Amino acid sequence: DRRYANSRPAQVAEVLDRFPPLTMIGAHLGGWSEWGDACAILAGRPNFYVDCSSSLYALPPGEAARIVRAYGADRVLFGSDYPMWPLQGELDRLRTLNLTADELERILYKNAEQLLGLEMR
Numbered sequence: 001d002r003r004y005a006n007s008r009p010a011q012v013a014e015v016l017d018r019f020p021p022l023t024m025i026g027a028h029l030g031g032w033s034e035w036g037d038a039c040a041i042l043a044g045r046p047n048f049y050v051d052c053s054s055s056l057y058a059l060p061p062g063e064a065a066r067i068v069r070a071y072g073a074d075r076v077l078f079g080s081d082y083p084m085w086p087l088q089g090e091l092d093r094l095r096t097l098n099l100t101a102d103e104l105e106r107i108l109y110k111n112a113e114q115l116l117g118l119e120m121r
Contacts, residue, residue: 002033009038011079012027016045025077027065029055043070052107053079055062056093065097073103075103 005011009031016024031038032052042048050071056064068076080090094107113119 003023004061009034009041015049020047025049025051027051027053035059035067039070040054051079052094053081056090061096065099068097069071071091073099073106074111076107078108103117
């Protein structure tokens with residue numbers, strides 16, 4: 001978030017570099033209001049996930065889809081920031097990104113299952 005210096009993408013990257021076993025989830029697609037920088041700096045890191053909370057309302061669908069795919073749909077978690085944003089509205093926004101059925105499943109629940117060790121066998 002550009003308003004706060006303690007959560008900038010470069011600082012998150014530094015933490016991830018210093019503590020490789022740490023798995024981190026970056027809220028708001030990795031950096032609310034700094035989506036481009038966050039994606040450029042943090043995408044491709046095996047120990048970094050993002051959620052899509054409080055971001056889809058502010059990004060054009062094509063840009064949001066590009067960011068999701070830059071991180072990889074296997075690194076994105078669904079988030080709504082409820083009660084700030086109603087759940088159904090956030091689901092509707094996610095569905096406007098024209099993601100594949102597999103990408104949507106991963107974002108909506110499969111990634112969380114894997115990350116939390118809850119995968120169905």
